[in-house]
Amino acid sequence: MSQLPYDITSPSSILNYAKGLSGKTLAEVVDLSGVIENLSHKGDLGNMVEKYYFQYLPNSTHGPDFAEAGVELKTTGVKKSSKNIYEAKERLVLSMINYVTLVDEDWSTNSLMQKCRLMLLLFYYYQKDVAVYNRRFVFNPLLWEFPEVDLKVIEADWKLIQSKIKDGRAHELSEGDTFYLGACRKGAGGAKESLRKQPFSDLGAKARAFSLKPSYVNTILSGYAQEAEIISTISEAKTGIEEITLAKFKPFIGMTVESIADILKFDMSGKVDKSVHQRLALKILGSKKKNPPEFEKAGIKMKTIRLETNNKPKESMSFPAFKYMDIVNEEWDESNFSEALERKFLFIVFQYDNNDILRFKKAMFWNMPYEDREEARKVWEFTKKQIIDGNADKLPGMKDSYVAHVRPHGRNADDTIPTPDGKLLVRKCFWLNNNYIAKQLK
DNA sequence: GCATGATCATGC
DNA sequence: GCATGATCATGC
Numbered sequence: 001m002s003q004l005p006y007d008i009t010s011p012s013s014i015l016n017y018a019k020g021l022s023g024k025t026l027a028e029v030v031d032l033s034g035v036i037e038n039l040s041h042k043g044d045l046g047n048m049v050e051k052y053y054f055q056y057l058p059n060s061t062h063g064p065d066f067a068e069a070g071v072e073l074k075t076t077g078v079k080k081s082s083k084n085i086y087e088a089k090e091r092l093v094l095s096m097i098n099y100v101t102l103v104d105e106d107w108s109t110n111s112l113m114q115k116c117r118l119m120l121l122l123f124y125y126y127q128k129d130v131a132v133y134n135r136r137f138v139f140n141p142l143l144w145e146f147p148e149v150d151l152k153v154i155e156a157d158w159k160l161i162q163s164k165i166k167d168g169r170a171h172e173l174s175e176g177d178t179f180y181l182g183a184c185r186k187g188a189g190g191a192k193e194s195l196r197k198q199p200f201s202d203l204g205a206k207a208r209a210f211s212l213k214p215s216y217v218n219t220i221l222s223g224y225a226q227e228a229e230i231i232s233t234i235s236e237a238k239t240g241i242e243e244i245t246l247a248k249f250k251p252f253i254g255m256t257v258e259s260i261a262d263i264l265k266f267d268m269s270g271k272v273d274k275s276v277h278q279r280l281a282l283k284i285l286g287s288k289k290k291n292p293p294e295f296e297k298a299g300i301k302m303k304t305i306r307l308e309t310n311n312k313p314k315e316s317m318s319f320p321a322f323k324y325m326d327i328v329n330e331e332w333d334e335s336n337f338s339e340a341l342e343r344k345f346l347f348i349v350f351q352y353d354n355n356d357i358l359r360f361k362k363a364m365f366w367n368m369p370y371e372d373r374e375e376a377r378k379v380w381e382f383t384k385k386q387i388i389d390g391n392a393d394k395l396p397g398m399k400d401s402y403v404a405h406v407r408p409h410g411r412n413a414d415d416t417i418p419t420p421d422g423k424l425l426v427r428k429c430f431w432l433n434n435n436y437i438a439k440q441l442k
Numbered sequence: 443g444c445a446t447g448a449t450c451a452t453g454c
Numbered sequence: 455g456c457a458t459g460a461t462c463a464t465g466c
Contacts, residue, residue, distance in 0.1 A: 273450080273451050273452070273460090273461095274449085274450055274451065274452090274459065274460040274461045274462085275450090275451070275452065275453095275458080275459050275460055275461090276451090276452095276460090277460085278459060278460075279452085290453095303459085303460095304459085304460080306460095306461090314461080315460070315461060315462090316445095317459095317460090318458085318459065318460065318461095319458095319459095320457070320458065320459090321457075321458085397445070397446075398444085398445055398446075399445075405445090405446090407445090407446065407447075407448095408446085408447055408448065408449090409448095409457095409458085409459095410448085410449085410457095411448095411449070411450080411456080411457090412448060412449055412450090413447080413448060413449085415448095415449095426447085426448085427457095429458095
């Protein structure tokens, strides 16, 4: 074996050598002319980098790619947000979940962390129609080791995924089950996809992989160091996000909205503000205007709910407006609504008392059960079909499904956008039915 | 009383 | 200026 230009036993040597890719594309740093016709434009850039840049054959064992150094190589795409900031193009897939063997694993020796404890992250700029070997590595490579505080969250996530499989519910797994480590769909989509065996049920389960949520990757990108301190002070209580969050809300249970605002010096006077309770909840969390960073990492969606005295929400729950022109080209699994429903939610529940005064009732984490996501899928598919068929004005209403419906969500009736058949219709979005929310709160 | 249509203040 | 989370308003 010829001498490699780096020391395969040394993570820092591997990192240094990887820096040769900074600002370059793979095709710019290695001569691919002899092999390029055999390369897939969409292939796995990670494998190509290993093979042609590191001259190290991708191994098929379960350990890290650079076994001697304990370093796993990951290439992952970034894109630019509407605000021109680089962000993760998608979740970072770590390794496939083997339902059959995972149930016999133990966290202390688990195969996922054996492989991914230390990762060399290469971020490339994603461009749809550009071959992977022509995509540019826009950041310096990063040698990433999970901070202890994050590992605690990931451990709990891992155990939850494992327990669901032990319960014979692998087919019900959802990204919203967990906080940082997700069980994401992996493999061919659509009806033809093959299902995997699971050990404690005869039902086949979709192939899934352990992955880091896009929101988590984004915090890696956005300069982890600053946030690490904030999070470590929170986690000194040695509890998870869930417990910490619920503990913050607990002191206010039963109090009127006004007195909570008083205590927190939160100005509730002035004009009618339809998001005022959301902002009050943020204040309780100790955040000013934005979600706290640990929520961003876990992709948690906070929603405030007002209940009538009869325990029913006054209103259904809205989601961001969709574009008629976009939705007809989307598949459910990649749709915004599907992504939204796979998230973990934090419900902040208020209720009117007998004197019609609004009081804080409780905070609860929730994620949507599998069968209800399938129902939401039907609503979405029907919506897509109606728009394609030129019936964008006849979208599913509240009576058409127990879970979700479609309703206007614009600034006003003049806030219209185009449909595929050339009309202009008021902007709309998906809503979760208030009756459905009522059931879930129990 | 409920389903559906319409709209508001805010923050970025 | 615009999307968003949320709430108000109307008609049956």
